[in-house]
Amino acid sequence: MGLTSNKVLVLAIVIAAGLFVGTVWLWPRLARRSWRAVGGRVGLMLATQVALFTSVGLAANQAFGFYASWADLFGKETEQGIVIDHSANGSTGGPLQVVSTSDVPGVRAARPETGGQVQKVDIIGRTTHIATPAYVYLPPEYFQPQYRTRTFPAAVVLTGYPGTARSLVDKLNYPRTAQQMAKDGRVQPMILIMLRPTVAPPRDTECVDVPGGPQAETFFAKDLPEAVLTHYRAGKRPGSWGVIGDSTGGYCALKLAMHHPDVYAAGAGLSPYYRAPIDPTTGDLFHGDARLRNRADLSWLLQHESAPDTSLLVTSSRVGEHNYNATMRFIARVQATNLTRISSIILDSGGHNFNTWRREIPPSLQWLSGRLTDR
Known part of the structure; x- marks a missing residue:
């Protein structure tokens, strides 16, 4: 069991x-x-x-959803790689392979044309060789004949650390929320790519290109969009992609949008922090590289480099969240720039937990949808 x-x-x-x-x-x-x-x-x-x-x-x-298995709990997770079936000429079946499909949890529909679909996939980075499982939500419109030539905006959805990708599907209810909000006309139909920021488990890489180690940032900025585009009708323009996450995933979402505005037009951080920590779960992320360490500090980035042309959303609560003061300082720093745009959700109370994030996800998806194009 x-x-x-x-x-x-x-x-x-x-x-x-x-x-x-x-x-x-x-x-x-x-x-x-x-x-x-x-x-x-x-x-x-x-x-x-x-x-x-x-x-x-x-x-x-x-x-x-802290741990997915006994091996994950005891730091002995073995699902770190994906078997790729190489053909005789050395090519592979592609960087993204669909493992299984299922209905959207909580949505009663007989067909994907009416309820959408969740696909479990394996992704392997062409340049980083990072392999990771993920879940992809496809909206009902994706399967409807009248939309067969249409592309859809895509949002990368990230968990916290350690987190499980499945929790985004059936605990935080991203697919069900996106499907219902699109049905109500509050968001446009979007493809969601849901996964952990921990792409080299059990190490917490904080979406950093670790010198001599996992190139996590490059995976999310280059390999992941390329893999998705080879398999799905996602928009190819920079304005078609956004990223959202909670806790560690929130920090990664903001950093990816700020470091790569040509890829992600918007980034939403739910209960994020603003600089990469160094602790036993991360190991040495920077190996003495001061520039890499500084760029992983989002406040430093705003003060010392050109402001990125992107949109950011941050969330916190006055009571219950430890990041409230840091969030208010970050908002002020972004407001002092002349290019980066900032929005926020500040609750009166709410802890660092799923219940708080479920309250923030619907308005965050609506905010994200309003900043993405479908072409």
């Missing part, structure tokens, strides 16, 4: 409840002062607490 299985969660809850009942039932018998009685009391208390914390941890992981 997998880490995110409902059966595992139910089993943990049953064990915790059973240990609690057993502790209450057996406590009178263990009330003696012998070492066996004391040991029994300590053992029951420890077992009950471990079971309780395990249940709470599994429930939290189910809700927020």
Whole structure:
């Protein structure tokens, strides 16, 4: 049974409840002062607490999608590569391969022409050789005959760290939200490419081109759009692409839009931070390269380099988010430029969690849609 299985969660809850009942039932018998009685009391208390914390941890992981599997939890994830079937002449089947298709969760529709479709794909970068799984949402219009020659705007959607790409589909509900909002006329139909910013797991690369290491920024700025364009009818003009993410994904979204305005016309950061951290999960990202380190600091970038011609959206809350003051300073710095455009969503309260981001995703998608073209 997998880490995110409902059966595992139910089993943990049953064990915790059973240990609690057993502790209450057996406590009178263990009330003696012998070492066996004391040991029994300590053992029951420890077992009950471990079971309780395990249940709470599994429930939290189910809700927020921190880890996708037991291997992911213990830092031993093995799905780091994709098998590519090479033909005799050395060519491959393309940088993007569709693994499976499914309906949009929460949308009742018999066909993709009416409800859209979610495709699980494997992507391999032509230049970076980074391989990663992703999910692609295709709107109903993509399958309708009258739109067969139309291209669609595309939005890259990024999780936080560690995060799971699947959580973007069935926890944060990006496909269902985009489908319903387009149906209501609040956004235009868009292709969503949903994945983790962690393209070299378990390392948190912070979307940085690490010297001598994973070229994560190049993957998102070059390889990912090229792979999508080989397989889907996404718009090819710079104004056709945007990027949105939460937490680490929010930082990456802002950085990609600022570093590569020729690729991403808009970037939305939900609860973002504004400079790449260095910690045990990232390792040494810059290897002494001061310019690389400085450009990974978005406030430094605004103060020392030409302002990029792009649109940015940042979100925070007055109570519950630690990035509120940093966000207000960042907004002021962008406003001081003469080219970069800035918008914000500031909630009265809301923590760094899925519930807060679900409140911010609909207006953020509407903002993003208004800044992308379909041709």
